[in-house]
Amino acid sequence: SSELTQDPAVSVALGQTVRITCQGDSLRRYFASWYQQKAGQAPVLVSYGKNNRPSGIPDRISGSSSGDTASLTITGAQAEDEADYYCNSRDSSGNRLFGGGTKLTVL
Amino acid sequence: EVQLVESGGGLVQPGGSLRLSCAASGFTVSGNYMNWVRQAPGKGLEWVSVTYGGDGTNYAESVKGRFTISRDNSRNTVFLQMNSLRVEDTALYYCAREGEGVTMVRGVINYYYYMDVWGKGTTVTVSS
Secondary structure (H helix, E strand, C coil): CCCCEECCEEEECCCCCEEEEEECHHHHCCCCEEEEECCCCCCEEEEECCCECCCCCCCCEEEEEECCEEEEEECCCCHHHCEEEEEEEECCCCCEEECCCEEEEEC | CCEEEEECCEEECCCCCEEEEEEEECCCHHHCEEEEEEECCCCCEEEEEEEECCCEEEECCCCCCCEEEEEECCCCEEEEEECCCCHHHCEEEEEEEEEEEEEEECCEEEEEEEEEEECCCEEEEECC
């Protein structure tokens, strides 16, 4: 199917590790990219490819992939990591796909 | 500075039309995949359309036949012509540049894509 599935909400205690997952058939062929969106702001790219981070993104944020599942891991979550996170890929026709988004709460 | 600035949003009645613009600076739109992505109030991101190469385009099923993406390389601008607008097209519309890369995983070539530059968006409201 040409869909990407994410858990709607995840919570993590301050300083702990959290993994946000994204599942879809297209991820067997293409790496996911991940975006962080804070309230009232445009999305920001935080991870892409095998495990690449744009400049300015802290190294506590990392991406990985296995089979049909991509993961975004935040090691030592900080209050500023609280945001919505979206995965993105494409299907075999070249149409882009977004997951439904995961709301991360840092407790 | 690499930047995208969207404009052209507004209030329109159902069945009406709008043309959105996305002006790029710091890079050329002709050499990149350029996307439109929208976000309805309180909802997630929804991909709308992409333009690439010479005349390559793709559209989400929800807008196919109603929306048209185009580029004016001389103005370094991407457009989204939206016709037959529906209430459900109400959203904040973002323009985004998309890059691509390639890597080897266990001897197999894997391509990856990423939207690395986003504008702040322009709001479209479809209502009577």
